[in-house]
Amino acid sequence: MLKLGFSSCPNDTFMFSALVNNWIKHNFPLQIFISDIEELNSLVLEEKLDISKISFHILPYIEEKYSLLEVGAAFSFGSGPILITREEFSLKDLYKSTIAVPRKYTTAYLLFRIYAKNIRKDQIIFCLFSEIIDKVKNKEVDFGLLIHEGRFVYKKYGLKKVLDFGKWWEKETKLPLPLGGIVIKKALEEIKEEFSEILRESILFAYKNEEKVLPYVKSYAKYLDDEIIKNHIKLYVNSFTLNLGDIGKKAIKKLTNLARCLNH
DSSP: OEEEEEESSHHHHHHHHHHHTTSSOOOOOEEEEEEOHHHHHHHHHTTOOSEEEEEGGGHHHHTTTEEEOSSSOEEESSOOOEEEEOTTOOGGGGGGSOEEESOTTOHHHHHHHHHOTTOOGGGEEEOOGGGHHHHHHTTSOSEEEEOGGGGGTGGGGTOEEEEEHHHHHHHHHSSOEEEEEEEEEGGGGGGHHHHHHHHHHHHHHHHHTHHHHHHHHHTTOSSOOHHHHHHHHHHHSSHHHHOOHHHHHHHHHHHHHHHHHHTO
């Protein structure tokens, strides 16, 4: 029985829907864990999952025990995690403000640390990604770092964007932004290629059978609006999801090298 973990976000449930619902044929007995990405990061750090979605932030911490699949990654082009605030603030207020971020090991938080190296620890408020918009709106914090579907809905709450880390990253590196990927225990190396092909088949099935897949995706989505869900999938399930390629690998190497520098 393989312990498989992925998040409840639309791009992940879209990718895995055919596999976990047996809409495609495979021979993998699976025990499914669907959770917040930070919970999955923690479970992988503790080696409690066999195959899982992770934030690329933790890749340097797990390289000895897990290897990365070349399928299933979430990359973005010209967009990524965003920094939002209320109308009375601007980016120049960042270093004297409090910032809600989506947990310690998310790639979004890594990007924030790379960008704002001099932010003090006491300015950072860790919380669930789904709580951040409300915390900013209710003046519990001054800024919020949004991931997942939150980037599509913040304007409805009277909030504004002051920085898109996808655009910032591409300007700085000339590379697409790697956010998360699928890892497998190195002890299971003999099934790595077969599982990769099944996952690729699951993704292609979802592309071709959107109406069949969408109800499953919506059953886990934080925001249920069809347009938000479809935009989320379109943004994060792309050519790099089917195959990292040389550019994808280069982008991951760049990000993980920066992560190592920050943590030493």
